[in-house]
Amino acid sequence: MAGRVPERPLEPPLTVCSLDPFYLIVDRADWLTRLLPLGVKLVQLRVKDRPEAELRGEIARARDLCRGAGAQLIVNDYWMLAIDAGCDFVHLGQDDLAEADIPALRRHDVKFGISTHDDAELERALSYAPDYVALGPVWPTLLKEMKFGPQGLEKLGRWKKRVGDVPLVAIGGLTPSRACLALAAGADSACVVTDVLRASDPETRTVEWVTATAPWRDASELTRGFSPDYAGADVFPSPNHGPRAKAVSALILHYTGMPTAEGALELLCSPIREVSAHYFVEEDGRVLQLVPEERRAWHAGVSYWAGETDMNSASIGVEIAHPGHIDPHPFPPAQIESVITLSRDICERRRIAPRRVLAHSDIAPRRKIDPGEFFPWETLAEAGVGHMLAPSPAMEGPALELDMAGAAVSHLQSQLANFGYKLAETGIYDEDTAATVAAFQRHFRRSRVDGRADASTIDLLTRLLAI
Structure with a gap:
């Protein structure tokens, strides 16, 4: 027997061996x-x-x-x-x-x-x-x-x-x-x-x-394999998730903001870091599902939208592999096509309204800037994903900005809050207001992201609220 492959397979062991990880x-x-x-x-x-x-x-x-x-x-x-x-x-x-x-x-x-x-x-x-x-x-x-x-x-x-x-x-x-x-x-x-x-x-x-x-x-209940919710995804289980406390009503898009996709996956799968997302879209368009949609992934952090403070429970999170602002280059076309197909599938199955397709920066304006002003929101909207209108050009001239106060500032703050952002109506154009305006611009008026509420920004916000 020694020295050659058996002519027929040996009988397998009676019990499957269990190994420590x-x-x-x-x-x-x-x-x-x-x-x-x-x-x-x-x-x-x-x-x-x-x-x-x-x-x-x-x-x-x-x-x-x-x-x-x-x-x-x-x-x-x-x-x-x-x-x-x-x-x-x-x-x-x-x-x-x-x-x-x-x-x-x-x-x-x-x-x-x-x-x-x-x-x-x-x-x-x-x-x-x-x-x-x-x-x-x-x-x-x-x-x-x-x-x-x-x-x-x-x-x-x-x-x-x-x-x-x-x-x-x-x-x-x-x-x-x-x-x-x-x-x-x-x-x-x-x-x-x-x-x-x-x-x-x-x-x-x-x-x-x-x-x-x-x-x-x-904790095998956290690491076992599962059937993908999206047919185009390969399952890649992360242990970082828990039970949902709310029905899904939003889709949150992120970039990873790390030099490599592998480094980002390490972060999302490490129980020490306690971060995850439901989906991960690689640069070549491959989609991995890390967490079942029925579970609460840990992608949103401290966040808020339209009265909801537990956005992890109320949303599905998609991480898009991209170095972000450390190397702000265009997202690859194959990757964006996969993001569109995945997002459209999620929104149809979960009945997520277009205005609830959000950026991470929308729900956490003081902490986050992803997926960034170079993310092609217009391309997604043209494919039926998200809530967009064409902005009027950014224009020179008077604008609301830091340290201003008065009725115009109060009205702007009220409009942003009605749109969904967490912003108090104080009548003072403070840092929170500037960060919120910048988040709005980063998503909806990408030509200039400066936190100043110019005429183009205010016009677009007004028109979006009217839809």
Whole structure:
């Protein structure tokens, strides 16, 4: 049997293996006395180039420490020594399959996982009916030179569909934030070596890993997959959501405002940051659904619109991958087309009125400026998404502005409040009024965003209120 792929598939294990979402690899048992008390529950001992007597001693010590802590030990490579030591799990590389006696492992009730890097290796691994398969490197790794390039998150998702109930382990270049991405993409466990062992403070880094992966360990109701509400979306579950307290009545559009889409996804999927959205639209137009629409995503923050103070409960949030004002370039056409199709679908299903398609800056004018004055609201309106009228040109001349007071200011404040903004009618053109006018301009009169209520701004506001 050793040295070749079985002529027919081996029988799968009777029960599906359950792995902790944080999979730590250590190169000596001494690490376990430091890190197991911090909540580590899954450990691989990877010891290389040591005399057999030392290997046996390391394995036995790791076995005892893990048993004492209630942690699962996986022995790398040395499957015969693992059997001798009474261990119940080993990890095998592709080269190890030529020598490993798989039936012997099964006879001794020893589970095994197998490393894979491409489709051929995956098919070979699955023919052995493993208890898990590992895919790597998902990101570039510092541990060793690899003949395989980074596999990426999309491949994780494809492979999870291929392996079904077989647990999938992501390995290579992971950090706590990337671990959340890997788990959301379909991995059952995220494996780490250097990010912990080479950290300046391995204990603190371990705690970060345990905390970041906690929802996948302790709150399956927040991390399980779901059927997308929008047929064009790929599901990418974020744990950051809760129950809705209000019916959906608004659609809020955001930009991510971060240099990379991946960095934004890390933020939206990290339980430490407590931020999320229902949908994420990538630059190439791909749509991910992070949170079911029936749940309350955490995208709006402290916000208000037309009397509603819990906009998270009352809205659906769409994050559009774009660096925002750190690089204010046009949104790609494919991305905008996806935003239009998605928004139209949401508004039709949820019966959201055009005037309730809002910018993040509309509901939080003092805090937010996204999706920005370079977002093509007119294009969306032409496609049937949102509430727009053509503004008259911005004009020179008298305008209401900071520190002015009187009946004209009061009337402007009243109009903005009637439109939906949170603004008190004080009769004084204060910072709140300027921020609110700028938010209105950023959405409805993008040619000049200066917080001054010129004739063009006032005219457009009046006409929009009349619709």
